[in-house]
Amino acid sequence: MAGPEIERLIQLMARLPGLGPRSARRAVLHLLKKKDALLLPLAASLREVGESIHACSTCGNLDTGNPCAICADPRRDETLLCVVEGVADLWALERSGMFRGRYHVLGGTLSALDGIGPGDLNVDSLIGRVAQGRIREVIIATNATVEGQTTAHYITDRLQSSGVTITRLAHGVPVGGELDYLDDGTLGAALKARRPL
Known part of the structure; x- marks a missing residue:
């Protein structure tokens, strides 16, 4: 249906977390429709990031x-x-x-x-x-x-x-959480990690 370059882009996009083949196809079509506003700046940014980003030798960031x-x-x-x-x-x-x-x-x-x-x-x-x-x-x-x-x-x-x-790190009830909606493991961790007021 599409040229080999577009198919390769779809396949690469489909490897990203949260994107399957159909979502990748939609994303690529959107990028192609907005070539000047999205695709070309994205490609330039990806190249720049690929060349300049490294893992910190101290912490790994x-x-x-x-x-x-x-x-x-x-x-x-x-x-x-x-x-x-x-x-x-x-x-x-x-x-x-x-x-x-x-x-x-x-x-x-x-x-x-x-x-x-x-x-x-x-x-x-x-x-x-x-x-x-x-x-x-x-x-x-x-x-x-x-x-x-x-x-x-x-x-x-x-x-x-x-x-x-x-x-x-403490585990347990999240801020704004309601006990009725929490799983048993979270409630158990919250009970074990209780502290005096």
């Missing part, structure tokens, strides 16, 4: 500089280190504006089913950062999944002898 803007910011508390699974988690925490420390991106979670072991994650570099002695607290911010919990326990075991305080 994606940025144009190395170290990234977060690691290079002297206003950040270098004694607080938040460990996240991926860059998307780091960006989510940054959007909140609540954390003013530094980060460490693991690059995934431990998963025996997927064959992902400690050597496949950035755990050794985390241990090395803590061993430098400037960090006083490590906040483990892995997801509340089986893999995230397993990874959190593994990191805790590896850091136990370091003398740093190890904390975990």
